Amino acid sequence: MIERLALDAVQLKRRQGSQSGALMNCSEDLIAHARAGDQEAFRLIFERYSRPILGFLYQMVSERDLAEDLTQETFVRAYHNLKKLRDDSKFSTWLFGIGRNVARESLRSRRYDTQNLTAATPTDHEDRARTNSPVDQLLGRELNTAMETALQTLDEEKRVVFVLKILQDRSYQEIAEITGFSVPKVKTELHRARLEMRQRLRAYLEVKK
């Protein structure tokens, strides 16, 4: 991580010949430059955070194209609201918070459009789980499909907590800051999400045992 930051700083310094004195050796420096309108500094930030943000959004919406659009929207909003960031050391949490809001707005806007599809999806998955053998289902592609389907059955609050904890490995406190929930609510939602996911993926989990 430290090497990456140093490399980013050197690259930025090389590209910006005029800023010879500014050695940006930490993300706070990058944020400060981006806040001042430096798009190159923001590009470095994008390089660092685009992968986890894209992954998080993809896990939330399960559509690649949509996830890419939402990632772009997340970074554009972040750029325009950088001045509102109070603590630069919490940039990652703040960025994920924006991503969560963007995802939620998207999910709400297409809730009614995809209501029938969403309702049908678990049934399709359950049918496949019954007809295919567990061994076949454990194949990577099939598991991914099953996971995506199971994730989509969770409501938005359970899904965001589950994704942030299980797939993004965030702490309860970070999840609370990203979502605005209290830590007890995070625990409750995570526990319920685990129960639902366990039920949806029971066949795979039993084989794994």
Next chain:
Amino acid sequence: MNCHDCEPLIEAYFDGELDESTSLGVRRHLSECATCSVRLGELDTEAEVYSSFKSEPAVTSDLWAGVSARLGEGTPVPQLQPLEASPWLERLFTRPRVSIWAVAVLLIAAIGLTVVFMRYVVNFNRSFDQSAASQKSPDITLPSVASDRPATETSAKPNEDNARPASKVEAELRVVRSKTARPLRPLQARSQTKTPEQLVREAEQKYLSAIAMLSRTVERKRSRLDETTRAELDTALASIDRTIVNTRKIVRQHPDDPVAVQYMLTAYARKVDVLRRMSNYQESRFAEGLQRRLLMRRL
């Protein structure tokens, strides 16, 4: 620690979210309890399955191109919403708008303001009543003061036999006042708009108007009076006029002195009374003469 205590902590323990001492307690219980260990094993299995979920698509160069293009455009971007932002209706019905403490403070402040306001209103009404009571004297006390006339100043009274009953006199005075003065508004309304000095001047003006009217009547009938009566009348009026001049001077110097005001208005009232009685005396004398002439003709 038993299973009942351990079960709700297993997930947090597995996630590494427990503090040192609690984590140690759970670990000890797990080493002794097969049931809870199975639960922990299930979580471990789930995590292994979830970790095989490949769900992070590769970032393409187009992604930054799209962001960069939008940064340059300066397109209006919706303001960043609070993390827990939700539709306003949802917030309206699911969350209190202000804390209980804020409501309590507001209520106490409102009660305090009401008490202060009510005290102010009560004090204001009390002082208003006092000032109104002190301003009643020109209208209410004058008749009684006027009737309290000393014997020396009634020398102009021509004849006690010709004096009219008191009720008739008061009725005539009311007629004179109604002709010379505007109808009186209620005391409350007047006091709200006029100062005590204005009220005194108003009463003085009324008396002056009445005196002017009565003086004209007396002047017209003056020729019918005999010499003695005419001299007594002039003497009495001159005396009253001096009193009026002197008391008016004192009132102008001390407009807040209620005794001076009362003396001045009493002098005015006496002059009105003398003029009125003089006027009645002339009429009664004329009627008496007329009756006498008629009687003589009959005889």
